[in-house]
Amino acid sequence: MAGPRAATARRSRPLLSACSATAGALLLPFMVAAAPTAAAAPRCDSTEDCLAQMTLEEKAGQMTQVNHTDVMDDTDAVAEYGLGSLLSGGGAGPDGDAGGTAAEWADMYDDYQRAAMQSRLGIPLIYGVDAVHGHNNVEGATVFPHNIGLGATRNPELVRRAQNVTRHEVLGTGIDWNFAPAVSVPRDDRWGRTYEGFGEVPRLARTMGSASITGLQGHDLDSESVAATAKHYVADGGTAWGTGEGDYAIDQGDARMSERELRRIHLRPYRAAVRADVASVMVSFSSWDGLKIHQHEYLVDDVLKGELGYDGVVISDWAGVRQVEGGSYAEKLRASINAGLDMIMVPDDYEQNIDAIVGEVRAGRISEERIDDAVRRILDLKFDQELFDKPFTDRSYTGDVGSAEHRAVAREAVAQSQVLLKNDDVLPLSPDSGKDIVVGGKTADDLGYQMGGWSISWQGSGGDTTEGTTLWEAVQRETDGTDTEARFVGTDTGQDFSGDVGIWVGGETPYAEGIGDDGDLALSEADSEQLGDICAKTDVCIAMLVSGRPMIINEELETADAFVASWLPGTEGAGMTDVLFGHERFHGRLPVTWPSSVDQEPINRGDGQNPLFRLGYGLRH
Ligand code: GLC
Numbered sequence: 001m002a003g004p005r006a007a008t009a010r011r012s013r014p015l016l017s018a019c020s021a022t023a024g025a026l027l028l029p030f031m032v033a034a035a036p037t038a039a040a041a042p043r044c045d046s047t048e049d050c051l052a053q054m055t056l057e058e059k060a061g062q063m064t065q066v067n068h069t070d071v072m073d074d075t076d077a078v079a080e081y082g083l084g085s086l087l088s089g090g091g092a093g094p095d096g097d098a099g100g101t102a103a104e105w106a107d108m109y110d111d112y113q114r115a116a117m118q119s120r121l122g123i124p125l126i127y128g129v130d131a132v133h134g135h136n137n138v139e140g141a142t143v144f145p146h147n148i149g150l151g152a153t154r155n156p157e158l159v160r161r162a163q164n165v166t167r168h169e170v171l172g173t174g175i176d177w178n179f180a181p182a183v184s185v186p187r188d189d190r191w192g193r194t195y196e197g198f199g200e201v202p203r204l205a206r207t208m209g210s211a212s213i214t215g216l217q218g219h220d221l222d223s224e225s226v227a228a229t230a231k232h233y234v235a236d237g238g239t240a241w242g243t244g245e246g247d248y249a250i251d252q253g254d255a256r257m258s259e260r261e262l263r264r265i266h267l268r269p270y271r272a273a274v275r276a277d278v279a280s281v282m283v284s285f286s287s288w289d290g291l292k293i294h295q296h297e298y299l300v301d302d303v304l305k306g307e308l309g310y311d312g313v314v315i316s317d318w319a320g321v322r323q324v325e326g327g328s329y330a331e332k333l334r335a336s337i338n339a340g341l342d343m344i345m346v347p348d349d350y351e352q353n354i355d356a357i358v359g360e361v362r363a364g365r366i367s368e369e370r371i372d373d374a375v376r377r378i379l380d381l382k383f384d385q386e387l388f389d390k391p392f393t394d395r396s397y398t399g400d401v402g403s404a405e406h407r408a409v410a411r412e413a414v415a416q417s418q419v420l421l422k423n424d425d426v427l428p429l430s431p432d433s434g435k436d437i438v439v440g441g442k443t444a445d446d447l448g449y450q451m452g453g454w455s456i457s458w459q460g461s462g463g464d465t466t467e468g469t470t471l472w473e474a475v476q477r478e479t480d481g482t483d484t485e486a487r488f489v490g491t492d493t494g495q496d497f498s499g500d501v502g503i504w505v506g507g508e509t510p511y512a513e514g515i516g517d518d519g520d521l522a523l524s525e526a527d528s529e530q531l532g533d534i535c536a537k538t539d540v541c542i543a544m545l546v547s548g549r550p551m552i553i554n555e556e557l558e559t560a561d562a563f564v565a566s567w568l569p570g571t572e573g574a575g576m577t578d579v580l581f582g583h584e585r586f587h588g589r590l591p592v593t594w595p596s597s598v599d600q601e602p603i604n605r606g607d608g609q610n611p612l613f614r615l616g617y618g619l620r621h
């Protein structure tokens with residue numbers, strides 16, 4: 001049975017020591033009156049003190065999380081309704097659109113915090129964001145390889161260091177809650193969220209997930225922590241093709257498996273996350289044998305909170321309550337809260353959410369005890385993170401967002417994530433060999449493609465959407481000042497050119513979630529043609545596949561003399577040339593089984609099928 005999060009952290013620290021409480025109470029009205037521009041001070045100083053003073057409406061407000069774009073034009077609503085949390089859904093920057101600098105995000109956070117603390121009890125907000133591969137919403141932030149690439153490193157300490165950089169950069173924008181790591185165990189590579197998992201076996205989700213939680217939270221929750229979120233509970237990576245929600249083929253679908261398989265493969269990463277004191281758990285949109293996890297009392301209340309002893313915050317996914325079976329919103333919400341959900345990511349109609357909670361409690365269909373338990377978990381987290389004492393951005397972190405030191409960690413992660421699948425005596429290259437290099441392919445000089453989804457915007461996009469180094473820029477830096485000529489042909493590989501070495505970079509264009517569900521996993525005709533051109537016009541050629549998952553590459557593998565699985569590297573393309581030019585050895589090993597045909601999906605270790613490459617494969621040089 002996992003013990004509670006660090007015992008000392010669980011008891012909320014009284015804001016004022018008992019002896020000074022009276023003095024504080026006498027001063028408080030004066031302080032607030034005397035400094036109206038300063039943020040109002042909280043008017044409760046421990047979880048139990050706040051709970052004792054809160055009305056049912058205020059408790060319902062604490063359980064309500066709203067996308068900031070729904071209150072950006074009416075920030076008074078934050079205090080008026082006593083909202084417990086705001087979030088920035090993918091791409092919801094300070095102006096409501098994608099992007100924004102770290103300073104702009106920090107200003108936004110502080111403005112909302114000041115608004116929140118104008119509420120009757122002055123309880124501070126906790127603000128959530130998806131910093132799933134670095135602080136990927138923020139312009140200029142360090143963007144790491146997506147989790148599938150981190151899984152290929154097999155290096156939990158490096159993952160912890162990477163997440164510690166992310167912690168630093170998230171704190172630089174004031175934000176205190178990260179909806180990461182995904183500890184999904186993707187079993188069907190056709191799933192659009194395969195790249196958000198560390199790999200197809202629970203061991204990778206356990207080791208890398210725990211390392212991520214420690215990197216984000218530190219060893220004890222405090223004001224230097226960013227609260228981590230293990231997601232999406234449970235078996236989000238085990239759904240069946242064809243059962244997806246709405247237009248999705250598999251995402252948010254139905255996991256049809258025995259409880260034994262669910263526990264053996266998908267539950268184990270959560271045991272590890274609870275042991276790592278993860279601050280929150282996000283439930284999955286998906287179902288188990290036809291019942292939505294958002295309303296699954298056995299899995300959420302009995303197993304997660306009971307059997308695993310989880311005492312942190314359980315949060316819904318984005319409007320996940322609305323997918324719950326049932327009639328009215330209030331009925332769906334009742335099912336979710338009674339199943340064990342504590343915070344509701346509405347994320348828009350906060351009045352409906354609050355009214356529904358109040359109505360269901362008054363009707364006796366949700367108990368006061370259940371509400372108090374949910375609010376207690378939320379307030380405990382806020383006190384553990386010292387939000388009552390230090391509610392605003394610590395600007396000493398802001399200037400480090402995207403620093404050279406942070407990017408060096410990402411570059412190391414990129415290098416260690418590269419998996420060498422084929423090498424007919426081509427690699428490593430020598431930058432001063434005097435050989436002419438030709439670089440092409442749609443991804444060779446496209447930072448947006450190199451980062452993939454969840455990058456500046458929710459779905460990601462092509463182009464220079466932030467600061468970073470593309471593969472082509474990295475090749476230029478390698479060869480500038482040497483006898484080696486480097487030439488860029490881009491996608492115009494039909495033109496006349498020749499060279500000693502060709503490098504092709506292609507693969508998937510960015511996507512996120514179910515929009516990325518793909519029944520083919522095939523390279524585009526243009527990709528294949530461009531690779532073929534480059535290989536036909538150079539003496540030896542190297543293929544670098546930038547994708548969020550395995551693709552069907554049988555022919556291309558034959559065409560190229562060397563083949564690298566690069567995954568979704570992020571902003572630091574120099575990590576790719578570090579291994580191409582031998583500054584670092586190839587280290588990566590496949591975190592997934594690589595199919596020889598999409599008809600083999602789902603394909604996983606030990607299922608008796610004959611893959612193109614097995615889990616763990618990776619050449620050295
Ligand atoms: C999304 C995702 C979840 C994310 C949340 C907030 O739909 O399922 O991973 O944390 O909404 O953006």
